[in-house]
Amino acid sequence: MRSRRLSLIAGFALAGLALAGCSPASDSTSSGSADQVEVFTWWASGSEKAGLDALVAVFNEQYPDVEFNNAAVAGGAGSNAKAALASRLEADNPPDTFQAHAGAELTDYIAAGQLQDLSSFYADNGLNDAFPATLIERLTSDGKIYSVPSNIHRANVTWVNISVLEGAGIDPTVAPADMDAWIKDLTKLKDSGVETPLALGTEWTQMQLLETVLIADLGAEGYSGLWDGTTPWDGPGVAMAVDHYGQLLDFVNSDYVGLDWDAAMQLVLDGNAGYSVMGDWAEAAFAQAGQTYGTEYTTWAVPGTDGIFDFLADSFTLPVGAPHEAAAIDWLKTISSADGQKAFNIAKGSIPARTDAVASDYPAYQQTALKSFGEDTVVSSLAHGAAAASSWSADLSSAIGKFGADRKGDALIAAMVSAASSALG
């Protein structure tokens, strides 16, 4: 009797399991239809969320019939989202469009055949004329374009605390001409009793600092050549940059390895440090602290990089096998349109990629960035995925982190050479 009951229970258990296995995958995969679009981003909080909301408002206006489906994954500055995305792409279940840093970070997706060529989309919508030619050049890979940028940021910006510099008798309005001149100023600042003249943060901010030093010492062309193999990593230019970078590390806060960029920037805001190199999203931190451009703080291009715009951009793609391709193209049209770019960038604090943007629509700092974006030579940022594929930049990041601990310049150069040779093949 007892065993009878047992087998009954076991039978139910098994049936339950089988039922669970059979439950329908309740996906709404109405293939090819244009009634909804699933947009995958890591814009889940703060100014990024505000920007996305503004963009969605424009999208709903332009395409009232298409339902916007937000598939944002929060956390880890996009690393969580990238991991989630990789598993979806692996399972042939791509979103209709996903966010990615413009430039080389797309290389892996392109090589895996997961992205559709958007060159004809660019031609159809006149984007080849709307975006600056140097940007188009940076976005093009083997003659094809795979993503549509929604916003542009600048990475080679030095943020300067005016009163700290004036305290040491340095004129904050004039940028030093090159790295050597800047190091002289940093020495002067240190001698005047400022303990940490230059504020720095964790590994990726170190990578961003080194990348701007490379631009300063190699020039725009030489720096861009690093990423296609025309500039050697073991040449004198890189050696000089590593030497300059090592000197800069003598002026930074002792706890830099543990600070994120905002904590490092706080040193400049509080007057504990004179300078910090950070992308132009730092503008929001100064605005939040109630500081005014030109009186409490000022900015200039990293010394030696004047006339060069070290760009990074968020962009959207069209994956192969997107379930709602027509709607995804509508979304790409919205983000590349003048209205979409304006709404998004004013809310996010970045600048539009389009050259027909009206500068007076934007706040003070963004106006200066717009002006330089139109005039300067555009190069790709390493720390933000525009210059190198993600495995390459991960290798470089670790080598730079190691240099911070052991300060062995030769080892850093050797590591960068081997990273380049394994990446360029």
Next chain:
Amino acid sequence: MRKGIRNWGPPLLLVSPTIIILGIFVYGLIAANIQVSTTNRHSLAPESAFVGLENYVALLSEDRFLHSLFNLVMFTVVFIAGTMLFGFIWAWMLDKGVSAEGIFRSVYLFPMAISFVASGVVWRWLLNSAEGDRASGLNRIFESLGLGFLQNAWWNEPIWGMAAIAMPAIWQLSGYVMALFLAGFRGVPQELREAARMDGASEWKLYRYVVFPQLSPIALSALIIVSHMSLKVFDLIMSITGSIYQTEVPATYMWVTLTSNDYAKSATIATILLLLASLFIIPYLIQTWRSEKANR
């Protein structure tokens, strides 16, 4: 015959869901992982070829991986020594008899209820390496107590840094080891102690020759549990420092390679981690199996 199936059929039916699920999601995926680690799939593209042990050779001769192993060893040694020492001392003290034992037990055990991520966020601040005016966390406490010379860079220290990261882990798990040892102390029959006392053993000799020898199975279990946790440490390091070179251990390295789409390398690191963990767990399983057989 019919009787046979009646005997083993229902139990097998009952455990089969677990066996099937474990088979697919644990052992099947371990096999899949090992398979990926023997290919050259270094990008998102699914095409790959068999390369044998090439990835293992490359990884084991790589400075960066050896550095992460060194960090792991440093962390593991400090972590195990710390938890065993504190856990043992606390359990001993509780066993000696204190008033309000329940309160002490809860106080020491409670940190274990906190996730590594939550305590990591707090310790990130406590272990801030800034000194002097900008000091915060422990350095600030030292400074304000007039013990400024004790200030140090904590995990920013090049070689000993990982020992600082072990501090929060010790803080969290000593209580657990204490609970294990306390159970061991309580498992020693009162008669044995009384007999020893009757024979005139001093309190120290009572512990040294009667109680401690009976704790060795507990000590072994505690060692295994703590060391396999230590090998897998990931969340604590990610929340204190993030995935940076200086505090890199194989688990965080694996995460970095996975997020930069180097699947083969990531799978190789995962397999090595599994092998390292089995170095601890398999002897333990063998030992338990033997002692169970002996008891039967």
